[in-house]
Amino acid sequence: MPGFESFGDLERKEVEDVLDNGVLMRYGFDAMRNGHYKAKSLEEELQNTLQVNHAQLVTNGTAAVSVALALAGVGAGDEVIIPCFTFVASFEAIMMLGAIPVLVDIDATLTLDPNAVKAAITDKTKAIMPVHMCGSMADLDALSAIAKAHNLKLVEDACQAIGGTYKGTALGAYGDLGCFSFDFVKTITCGEGGAVVTNNATYAKHADLFTDHGHDHIGNDRGAEGHPYLGYNFRISELNAAVGLAQVRRLKDFIAIQKKNYTILRDALATIPEVTFRTVPEGGEESYAFLSFFLPDLETARKVSAGFKAAGVDACFHYYDNNWHYVRKWEHLKDIKTLYPVSKEVTNGLAYLKTKTFDQSDHFIGRNLSCLIKLSWTEAEVKARAQQMVTAIQQAL
Numbered sequence: 001m002p003g004f005e006s007f008g009d010l011e012r013k014e015v016e017d018v019l020d021n022g023v024l025m026r027y028g029f030d031a032m033r034n035g036h037y038k039a040k041s042l043e044e045e046l047q048n049t050l051q052v053n054h055a056q057l058v059t060n061g062t063a064a065v066s067v068a069l070a071l072a073g074v075g076a077g078d079e080v081i082i083p084c085f086t087f088v089a090s091f092e093a094i095m096m097l098g099a100i101p102v103l104v105d106i107d108a109t110l111t112l113d114p115n116a117v118k119a120a121i122t123d124k125t126k127a128i129m130p131v132h133m134c135g136s137m138a139d140l141d142a143l144s145a146i147a148k149a150h151n152l153k154l155v156e157d158a159c160q161a162i163g164g165t166y167k168g169t170a171l172g173a174y175g176d177l178g179c180f181s182f183d184f185v186k187t188i189t190c191g192e193g194g195a196v197v198t199n200n201a202t203y204a205k206h207a208d209l210f211t212d213h214g215h216d217h218i219g220n221d222r223g224a225e226g227h228p229y230l231g232y233n234f235r236i237s238e239l240n241a242a243v244g245l246a247q248v249r250r251l252k253d254f255i256a257i258q259k260k261n262y263t264i265l266r267d268a269l270a271t272i273p274e275v276t277f278r279t280v281p282e283g284g285e286e287s288y289a290f291l292s293f294f295l296p297d298l299e300t301a302r303k304v305s306a307g308f309k310a311a312g313v314d315a316c317f318h319y320y321d322n323n324w325h326y327v328r329k330w331e332h333l334k335d336i337k338t339l340y341p342v343s344k345e346v347t348n349g350l351a352y353l354k355t356k357t358f359d360q361s362d363h364f365i366g367r368n369l370s371c372l373i374k375l376s377w378t379e380a381e382v383k384a385r386a387q388q389m390v391t392a393i394q395q396a397l
């Protein structure tokens with residue numbers, strides 16, 4: 001997945017444009033900047049690449065999720081349905097708004113189970129947020145039908161899946177709003193950065209002002225601009241945007257390399273009858289950022305994970321035993337360990353986590369290993385890796 005593996009002259013040139021004129025801020029200073037608007041250019045490039053009407057850059061992917069939910073009208077006491085397998089940022093971003101994350105089971109797609117979503121809807125539910133973990137997607141048609149039937153917003157967290165598509169639409173561009181991260185380990189990186197995308201013109205206008213203290217960006221005197229709504233500062237800097245601009249232009253090449261490496265590994269693992277692969281919904285194409293597969297049971301998955309480490313097969317994750325991506329290890333959320341008081345609604349709203357079990361998700365995550373696909377491997381290295389993986393799995397079975 002990581003764009004950091006492929007970093008060089010193109011990124012340097014874009015950054016030098018910014019350093020040459022010294023305008024590190026995305027707005028204003030028109031006379032000084034020699035025509036360089038890196039954030040604006042990156043937004044246009046994202047719109048073209050993802051075929052979406054509007055892209056708004058922000059400081060990071062976590063901010064992108066908070067901003068997207070705020071635009072969708074999610075606030076105090078509202079519930080947002082998310083999968084129990086995701087990065088902690090998903091519930092952090094919800095709680096930042098005073099809203100309540102409602103964690104539900106995943107299925108063999110490793111993303112939201114539509115039946116679990118249906119069962120979790122209450123009169124407080126405002127949005128459904130699928131998280132396209134590890135480069136593949138949720139069943140978006142099914143989730144969209146549920147959202148429409150219950151008048152809910154569909155917000156996609158596509159932070160791990162840029163470059164993937166569903167029925168010809170870029171992941172992130174399918175729902176009411178979509179979120180991306182360009183942190184250092186994502187498919188394309190700009191150090192720290194993120195984006196909110198939408199086809200809704202009102203959301204786009206609100207995104208523009210909300211992420212810059214409420215500035216309406218009318219006229220060319222910042223001090224004289226109006227502020228129709230309260231906002232915050234989620235602005236990206238020109239230096240970060242410059243790096244992202246070079247990286248997004250290389251996205252197609254990165255995805256092609258990932259697909260090639262992924263296919264070699266998958267073909268090798270497919271020769272083992274006990275290995276099965278995550279389900280990709282019909283009409284979906286992965287971004288090939290990870291190869292995710294299942295072993296027959298938890299014990300075998302743990303053995304294979306240990307075997308991979310012993311054989312030097314790095315960057316394969318057994319999320320069941322991982323602190324950051326699965327509900328099992330989120331004691332800080334279950335115990336609501338915040339540095340500041342949260343509302344009674346949030347305290348009461350999270351009480352379900354003390355007793356709720358996730359047996360169906362345990363069944364999938366317990367048996368799953370997800371292996372990062374790197375860009376820098378040579379073909380010989382991928383083939384050697386495939387052989388090491390096959391050997392380690394056969395030894396564990």
Ligand SMILES: *Cc1c(COP(=O)(O)O)cnc(C)c1O
Pocket residue numbers: 060061062063065086087089090131133157159160181182183193194
């Ligand atoms: C990385 C990530 C985020 C947060 O992005 P940052 O830029 O690191 O804040 C949110 N959701 C998912 C699924 C992610 O993988």
